[in-house]
Amino acid sequence: MVDRTSALNKIMSLLKYIGRRIVSAIPTLILITFLSFGLLYITPGGPVEALAGIFGTQEQKERIRQELGLNDPLHVQYLRWVGGVLSGDFGEMIVMAPGTPIAEMLRKPLLATFWLTIAGALIALTLGLAIGALSAIKPNSWLDSLSRVISIATYSVPDFWLAIILLFVFGVIFRYRWAISGQIDFSRNIVFSLQSLILPAIALGLAKAGIVARITRGELFDVQNKSFIQFERIMGLPRWVVIKDMLHNGILPIVTVLGYTIGLIFRGTFLVEVVFGVPGIGLFLVRAAKTQEYALLQTLVLCIGSVFILINLLTDILYGVLDPRVRS
Amino acid sequence: MNAGTAPDRGARDNNTHPLLQIENLRVHYSAGRQKLNAVRNLSLSIDAGQTVAIVGESGSGKSSAAMALVNGLAGNGEWDADRIVFKGKDISRQELMRLRGRAITYMMQDPSGALNPVLTVGDQIKRVLKYHTSLSKAEREIRALELMERVEIPDAASRLQAYPHEFSGGMQQRIVLAMALAPDPVLLIADEPTTGLDVTVEAQIFTLLARLKRELNMSIVLVAHDLGVVATSADEAVVLYAGKVVELGSVDALFRRPRHPYTIGLLQCAHDLHRDNILNPIPGRIPGLEERPTGCVFHPRCAWKTEECESIDPELAPLDGQRVACIHHQDVSAATPNS
Ligand SMILES: Nc1ncnc2c1ncn2[C@@H]1O[C@H](COP(=O)(O)OP(=O)(O)OP(=O)(O)O)[C@@H](O)[C@H]1O
Ligand code: SF4
Ligand SMILES: [Mg+2]
Numbered sequence: 001m002v003d004r005t006s007a008l009n010k011i012m013s014l015l016k017y018i019g020r021r022i023v024s025a026i027p028t029l030i031l032i033t034f035l036s037f038g039l040l041y042i043t044p045g046g047p048v049e050a051l052a053g054i055f056g057t058q059e060q061k062e063r064i065r066q067e068l069g070l071n072d073p074l075h076v077q078y079l080r081w082v083g084g085v086l087s088g089d090f091g092e093m094i095v096m097a098p099g100t101p102i103a104e105m106l107r108k109p110l111l112a113t114f115w116l117t118i119a120g121a122l123i124a125l126t127l128g129l130a131i132g133a134l135s136a137i138k139p140n141s142w143l144d145s146l147s148r149v150i151s152i153a154t155y156s157v158p159d160f161w162l163a164i165i166l167l168f169v170f171g172v173i174f175r176y177r178w179a180i181s182g183q184i185d186f187s188r189n190i191v192f193s194l195q196s197l198i199l200p201a202i203a204l205g206l207a208k209a210g211i212v213a214r215i216t217r218g219e220l221f222d223v224q225n226k227s228f229i230q231f232e233r234i235m236g237l238p239r240w241v242v243i244k245d246m247l248h249n250g251i252l253p254i255v256t257v258l259g260y261t262i263g264l265i266f267r268g269t270f271l272v273e274v275v276f277g278v279p280g281i282g283l284f285l286v287r288a289a290k291t292q293e294y295a296l297l298q299t300l301v302l303c304i305g306s307v308f309i310l311i312n313l314l315t316d317i318l319y320g321v322l323d324p325r326v327r328s
Numbered sequence: 329m330n331a332g333t334a335p336d337r338g339a340r341d342n343n344t345h346p347l348l349q350i351e352n353l354r355v356h357y358s359a360g361r362q363k364l365n366a367v368r369n370l371s372l373s374i375d376a377g378q379t380v381a382i383v384g385e386s387g388s389g390k391s392s393a394a395m396a397l398v399n400g401l402a403g404n405g406e407w408d409a410d411r412i413v414f415k416g417k418d419i420s421r422q423e424l425m426r427l428r429g430r431a432i433t434y435m436m437q438d439p440s441g442a443l444n445p446v447l448t449v450g451d452q453i454k455r456v457l458k459y460h461t462s463l464s465k466a467e468r469e470i471r472a473l474e475l476m477e478r479v480e481i482p483d484a485a486s487r488l489q490a491y492p493h494e495f496s497g498g499m500q501q502r503i504v505l506a507m508a509l510a511p512d513p514v515l516l517i518a519d520e521p522t523t524g525l526d527v528t529v530e531a532q533i534f535t536l537l538a539r540l541k542r543e544l545n546m547s548i549v550l551v552a553h554d555l556g557v558v559a560t561s562a563d564e565a566v567v568l569y570a571g572k573v574v575e576l577g578s579v580d581a582l583f584r585r586p587r588h589p590y591t592i593g594l595l596q597c598a599h600d601l602h603r604d605n606i607l608n609p610i611p612g613r614i615p616g617l618e619e620r621p622t623g624c625v626f627h628p629r630c631a632w633k634t635e636e637c638e639s640i641d642p643e644l645a646p647l648d649g650q651r652v653a654c655i656h657h658q659d660v661s662a663a664t665p666n667s
Binding site: 228230232233238245248 | 398428441442489
């Protein structure tokens with residue numbers, strides 16, 4: 001009975017905490033809408049020149065401005081744009097594929113980048129946690145030294161450099177057929193997608209595994225000497241209970257860097273995609289910038305910002321689930 | 329108390345044997361290739377219902393000695409003893425270790441860090457009950473509440489569901505005490521249980537400990553650096569300096585007639601503190617593990633030191649019921665009036 005009320009208490013305080021986190025993410029989200037909306041006015045030329053061409057007449061330009069509503073007051077334009085975004089209308093392509101809705105244009109590359117981020121994060125986390133835990137169990141052993149060298153080596157090289165090396169080794173030396181990737185689209189061809197995913201994901205994951213390993217090692221090592229772990233031990237609690245508590249407490253600081261790491265991996269995908277030729281956000285970003293596809297650029301900035309907010313929100317929530325101190 | 333929770337209760341009222349006797353306890357820590365002695369040949373005898381204090385300055389090895397008894401030394405620490413006798417029966421180190429968490433429990437020196445921050449205090453108390461008693465789930469629920477009330481936590485029923493950070497330091501230490509009392513121990517080791525707490529809270533905790541000790545008829549090993557606390561709470565005291573017992577005896581005798589220059593210094597210190605005088609600590613400081621001097625460990629700070637003291641390590645010799653390790657104890661005694 002008491003168990004049930006305490007479980008209920010826990011869930012209530014957790015829900016309140018999640019609510020607070022969501023509310024506090026809203027100002028950042030609004031800021032990001034300003035930034036993406038404002039892009040329109042800071043890109044040279046803007047949509048009018050993109051549509052009319054540099055040699056368009058004054059009248060042509062004026063007509064386009066009228067059609068696009070660019071003569072309305074700024075706040076009206078902003079609200080119209082936000083309204084569109086909220087109903088799923090991000091505008092249309094002008095140059096690359098005139099008339100195509102942005103949402104349709106971005107679906108596949110977003111998914112590709114999503115899978116790439118997930119795969120990279122999985123590699124970074126499993127590798128990092130495993131190596132970190134092993135070296136925490138036997139500090140200063142040969143394994144610990146080896147993991148230290150590998151960790152420092154991997155976190156001091158950028159992911160796109162690793163990507164180039166992997167591309168060279170597998171593509172040029174081993175002539176691995178999939179070194180140059182294609183579509184990552186799991187709804188079409190799973191095997192092909194996995195093969196396209198593998199090298200870029202390794203490049204991304206390996207580059208961040210080192211830092212995860214170092215933090216894991218430090219935290220798991222420290223937690224062994226915490227007073228409450230010592231107290232549990234001398235109170236004669238079973239070994240597995242003590243180990244479980246060590247993991248639970250040791251993982252907390254790792255969760256705080258989790259969001260940051262996944263964010264870095266997400267950002268890393270842009271360049272790595274370019275190296276391997278994966279049609280994801282990164283390639284699109286480059287093309288959108290080159291062709292002044294303004295609605296596409298706006299949407300990309302909005303998406304990237306929102307992804308960062310989402311990653312942070314999710315890690316905050318995970319932290320709240322694991323640590324009662326942040327809930328209250 | 330609940331009968332189902334007392335596996336080792338049988339000999340509690342049997343006064344023929346001390347509850348626990350340790351002969352020549354030694355603790356060392358390894359640092360690289362070196363082995364550093366933190367405690368050298370400490371012997372203890374604790375009678376049922378008695379409080380034995382281990383007294384000494386910071387770094388003298390009190391926690392090391394106390395932790396050894398529950399096999400709780402840090403990873404680089406090891407301990408050893410010539411003989412361990414529990415209720416008149418010789419036992420091995422493994423057997424002593426099996427008593428921890430049941431017949432022998434421990435209160436940590438650091439109340440704010442001794443509780444797991446991610447579990448409710450109720451869950452932490454119930455966990456001890458789960459692994460060390462035969463109580464059913466429902467009985468554990470009731471017993472946990474009883475324990476919270478026993479250590480005088482206000483509003484105990486709802487506080488069971490609170491987390492450690494929602495309590496003050498004094499309340500946290502009460503919860504640590506509740507956990508230590510949960511398995512109904514015959515011996516409680518309390519390692520400076522009021523470190524970091526303010527004076528009023530300290531007094532409350534000691535009053536509570538004294539009352540519980542009487543009610544539950546348990547023995548206590550009290551680790552302390554404050555002689556005032558020892559005077560009011562303990563029956564016997566062992567004075568530790570740099571890992572070595574320099575004097576031991578009944579608290580009455582020690583306070584009336586300290587024999588060792590170190591004990592005399594400590595007492596003087598306590599008196600001055602009491603009278604709000606300028607603090608008059610013993611000049612110098614306790615040597616670290618790797619810089620322990622030859623001969624009498626206290627000689628660098630001793631006013632009575634002679635040349636002999638630098639080479640001869642005095643044995644703990646019996647003296648009217650007390651025991652003292654000082655080459656010149658006769659001269660020291662002659663020059664120090666009874667107080
Ligand atoms: N794990 C360890 N490794 C090396 N030396 C240690 C270790 N733990 C304690 N020591 C040393 O052993 C000596 C005794 O330490 P201990 O903690 O037993 O002292 P204490 O009397 O309890 O002091 P305090 O009053 O500060 O708690 C100190 O010199 C300390 O530095
Ligand atoms: S043996 Fe010597 S140095 Fe040690 S306490 Fe006695 S008089 Fe002082
Ligand atoms: Mg101590």
